[in-house]
Amino acid sequence: xxxxxxxxxxxxxxxxxxxxxxxxxxxxxxxxxxxxxxxxxxxxxxxxxxxxxxxxxxxxxxxxxxxxxxxxxxxxxxxxxxxxxxxxxxxxxxxxxxxxxxxxxxxxxxxxxxxxxxxxxxxxxxxxxxxxxxxxxxxxxxxxxxxxxxxxxxxxxxxxxxxxxxxxxxxxxxxxxxxxxxxxxxxxxxxxxxxxxxxxxxxxxxxxxxxxxxxxxxxxxxxxxxxxxxxxxxxxxxxxxxxxxxxxxxxxxxxxxxxxxxxxxxxxxxxxxxxxxxxxxxxxxxxxxxxxxxxxxxxxxxxxxxxxxxxxxxxxxxxxxxxxxxxxxxxxxxxxxxxxxxxxxxxxxxxxxxxxxxxxxxxxxxxxxxxxxxxxxxxxxxxxxxxxxxxxxxxxxxxxxxxxxxxxxxxxxxxxxxxxxxxxxxxxxxxxxxxxxxxxxxxxxxxxxxxxxxxxxxxxxxxxxxxxxxxxxxxxxxxxxxxxxxxxxxxxxxxxxxxxxxxxxxxxx
Amino acid sequence: xxxxxxxxxxxxxxxxxxxxxxxxxxxxxxxxxxxxxxxxxxx
Numbered sequence: 001x002x003x004x005x006x007x008x009x010x011x012x013x014x015x016x017x018x019x020x021x022x023x024x025x026x027x028x029x030x031x032x033x034x035x036x037x038x039x040x041x042x043x044x045x046x047x048x049x050x051x052x053x054x055x056x057x058x059x060x061x062x063x064x065x066x067x068x069x070x071x072x073x074x075x076x077x078x079x080x081x082x083x084x085x086x087x088x089x090x091x092x093x094x095x096x097x098x099x100x101x102x103x104x105x106x107x108x109x110x111x112x113x114x115x116x117x118x119x120x121x122x123x124x125x126x127x128x129x130x131x132x133x134x135x136x137x138x139x140x141x142x143x144x145x146x147x148x149x150x151x152x153x154x155x156x157x158x159x160x161x162x163x164x165x166x167x168x169x170x171x172x173x174x175x176x177x178x179x180x181x182x183x184x185x186x187x188x189x190x191x192x193x194x195x196x197x198x199x200x201x202x203x204x205x206x207x208x209x210x211x212x213x214x215x216x217x218x219x220x221x222x223x224x225x226x227x228x229x230x231x232x233x234x235x236x237x238x239x240x241x242x243x244x245x246x247x248x249x250x251x252x253x254x255x256x257x258x259x260x261x262x263x264x265x266x267x268x269x270x271x272x273x274x275x276x277x278x279x280x281x282x283x284x285x286x287x288x289x290x291x292x293x294x295x296x297x298x299x300x301x302x303x304x305x306x307x308x309x310x311x312x313x314x315x316x317x318x319x320x321x322x323x324x325x326x327x328x329x330x331x332x333x334x335x336x337x338x339x340x341x342x343x344x345x346x347x348x349x350x351x352x353x354x355x356x357x358x359x360x361x362x363x364x365x366x367x368x369x370x371x372x373x374x375x376x377x378x379x380x381x382x383x384x385x386x387x388x389x390x391x392x393x394x395x396x397x398x399x400x401x402x403x404x405x406x407x408x409x410x411x412x413x414x415x416x417x418x419x420x421x422x423x424x425x426x427x428x429x430x431x432x433x434x435x436x437x438x439x440x441x442x443x444x445x446x447x448x449x450x451x452x453x454x455x456x457x458x459x460x461x462x463x464x465x466x467x468x469x470x471x472x473x474x475x476x477x478x479x480x481x482x483x484x485x486x487x488x489x490x491x492x493x494x495x496x497x498x499x500x501x502x503x504x505x506x507x508x509x
Numbered sequence: 510x511x512x513x514x515x516x517x518x519x520x521x522x523x524x525x526x527x528x529x530x531x532x533x534x535x536x537x538x539x540x541x542x543x544x545x546x547x548x549x550x551x552x
Contacts, residue, residue: 389526457524457550
């Protein structure tokens with residue numbers, strides 16, 4: 001039996017000061033051009049928390065509105081936000097103060113220091129938060145005097161944590177010479193862990209799952225956890241599972257650039273389908289490095305810096321319950337070593353090969369979700385509308401295969417696609433953001449089938465020039481369950497038993 | 510295509526558009542010489 005998408009959570013975390021101090025566009029600029037106009041203009045171009053909450057694509061990501069709602073709002077979307085709620089049906093938008101507190105909660109080696117009054121204020125903020133359990137709150141440590149923090153930053157190589165451009169804490173280095181445990185790396189890893197934890201806390205609420213019944217957690221973010229002897233050794237998954245309280249769960253990490261989430265879902269679906277585990281969570285936290293990645297273009301054009309949020313998600317994959325949408329793990333799309341790199345070769349490998357194996361056409365997939373980057377962010381930076389260009393390529397292949405009339409191509413983009421709404425956080429937009437809406441659309445009978453496509457830029461690691469990608473199809477549940485169905489083997493066994501009984505009865509006579 | 514013949518070409522491809530190796534193939538068949546090719550990820 002196929003495994004199912006049982007529940008999904010999506011979260012964003014507003015981190016404007018981390019844009020300045022941890023985003024690589026900014027940290028690089030400070031090295032190569034410290035007096036640049038961009039660095040001077042940047043603080044004024046950062047958005048307030050409320051603006052990030054009211055931003056329509058952010059609301060779409062957390063389930064406050066649907067992609068169809070977003071499409072009706074005129075672009076640029078940053079000019080057309082309306083007062084919105086921090087919480088959506090899939091998750092929430094966490095403010096920076098709470099992120100720093102969660103980083104302290106997630107810190108198991110006394111590396112995070114928060115100034116006493118700031119820590120007390122943040123702790124008060126989460127008092128009324130419905131998802132912070134007593135066990136999680138018990139991890140909060142007392143604050144520190146600001147003079148101690150200032151000294152750590154100035155003298156001992158700690159990374160400062162700023163709020164409203166004021167030093168409120170720091171992350172210390174975890175080793176005197178190992179650059180893999182430098183304050184910078186520890187900060188990146190703790191942010192990824194914290195935003196993954198926030199996503200899984202929301203998943204626990206959304207799914208109602210008993211935390212003791214989670215068997216395995218798979219982290220598919222982009223950070224490398226380890227020391228100089230095993231850089232990237234990993235298991236951020238288990239580290240995050242510990243904080244949420246999944247005491248019965250093991251865990252491991254899946255890495256593969258922006259394609260990792262799709263690889264991780266395929267892995268999880270197969271582990272559940274095989275019977276190895278019953279409940280597997282695939283999770284990812286956000287990436288500080290990508291904050292403000294296109295900031296220079298945004299500031300140059302008078303836009304606010306729109307890449308001011310960290311993304312996160314968590315997906316619960318469980319045994320087939322006869323209700324939730326199934327992951328068709330027998331028909332995954334794979335860009336293999338020999339696939340080739342032309343757009344046609346890529347779409348063939350990721351889209352048409354698995355559909356051919358299923359015996360269906362491109363137009364039989366109601367919605368495609370490939371690389372759901374927010375065009376409000378990418379278009380002003382010259383990177384175009386990424387989801388739209390992917391839809392055009394898929395549609396073009398449908399025309400070439402005779403499955404779609406050429407004149408229907410514009411309609412194909414609208415009918416089988418949607419507008420992008422995910423933050424440009426690498427692995428975060430990679431197909432997964434639609435999984436929550438897709439699950440609901442299937443359950444409500446609006447669609448039957450969706451295909452999730454992820455792509456990864458392996459060449460960025462300088463180990464290969466290859467590109468990567470993977471895809472999977474999620475379909476309406478066929479209605480049979482693991483417990484309610486009977487296998488062919490069981491039928492044979494029952495018939496054999498009956499025949500044996502019949503033979504015995506004949507012998508007795 | 511003749512515009513590429515006997516020219517030295519720098520190819521910058523896009524992960525979500527046309528990647529470098531695909532541009533290389535086109536240039537080769539058009540008689541150009543690739544002196545640098547790269548694929549970039551703009552997101």
